[in-house]
Amino acid sequence: MIEIRNITKSFGDKLVLSEVSGVFEKGKPNLIIGASGTGKSVLLKCIVGLIKPDHGQVFYDGRDFYESDRDTKTEVRREMGMLFQGGALFDSKTVEENVRFPLDVLTRMSRSEKMERVNFCLKRVGLENANKKMPSEISGGMKKRVGIARAIVNKPNYLFCDEPNSGLDPQTSILIDELIQDISEDLDITTIVVTHDMNSVMGIGEKIMFIYKGQNVWVGNNKDITHSGVKELDDFVFANKVMNSLRENNA
């Protein structure tokens, strides 16, 4: 479980996040949603420690990340896996080397154990035959799947996904969403997904935090989201034409 308390972050005079608090539960995808520029990705980067908040706390199963010493921070980080928006694959390494990378650097596993784990993870994301391909030779959707395989290869306790569906077609998006949901449930890990894709929200949004102008204005799930009574959230949800037509039909 991850808990955040009063996360605040400014860049110069611009207040990007203001006193954001919340709890992200284990075993299901926790979605952070909101329009572009509302501070979702900054919040995620504050949670994983890539951007230090001006104030606020992040607890990883009770461990205060920003108050911890360097060794504890490293320990927490080695329990994390992250899927970046662009995949962030090492472009000079093959798919297999990318996925094996955390095991090479962070573990003392034998080569055969590593290969077994790498092949298991690649199979898990449906990329059994892509071991020797370079990142430049694979599609956007495949890159995301390799990113997921790399994120889970070291058996993380926390999985973070920054816009996992950006730039993907609807079918591939659904596959990626289902993969994230299955992995979260099977491995019983805390997963946080930043997205503005309504298909993802309705598909895997078991727990949703809506960020508006740097503030957490609503928390709920995909069943409640259409009748939250929060104007900003309604504007966001029903900006989608499909959602809007569903609402009109229901009305």
Place this chain on the structure above:
Amino acid sequence: MHSFNASMIKEIGKYFIFLGNLFINRETFKTYYKLILDECLSIGLGSLFLVALVSTFMGAVTTVQTAYNMVSDFIPNYVISQVVREMIVLELAPTIIAVIYAGKVGSSMAGGLGTMRITEQIDALEVMGINSISYLVLPKIVASILMYPLLVIIAGVCGMLGGYLAGTLTGIITPNDYVYGLRSSYNEFTVIFALIKSVVFAFLVASISSYRGYYTQGGALEVGVSTTQAVTTSVIAVLIADYLLAQLLLAK
């Protein structure tokens, strides 16, 4: 002026913090060993042709120009190769090659790290709990310190060989005079001085270029800007260090 000084001091402070981060939270020796070997191959073999070519021509031109300036018949011909030796060993091989090294290796380091930064590859390392500065930059600096002195030695040999070819093929100097000049009044400290300079320059070029690349912000255009800044700053640092070392180690 005041804000320029403040930002300059801030930048220097950030550079030293960057250097301090090279040595904290390191990975295993085995991890670095492979990375250093890869960097050595890329830096050493990748620069060999350019260094040999430039230094050979530098030696040839120095020979011709020294001969052109020797107008008195009282000065023996072998002085030409003495001058060539001193110029190449003391200045041309370590310093001029350092400028070329900054252009080739420094820009490649800055460009590579800058691209890794903008494509979130450095963030990916950080999230894995890997100290990205230590993992990415330390092998580059160590490889640079190992390889650049070797390149300087090769540059020295090629420079003197270039001088020999230009001098003997054009009839400026006889082969015997050239070799005699190279060997007469030889002071081995000049070679030690050149090697000390090469270690310092290797460190400056690798660390400054890596620093510029590592802190790239923005997109592809900014990677280009970082690369240019890396070369400019490295060259300025090399020239300042060149003067300081000469003052410290050669001044009487």
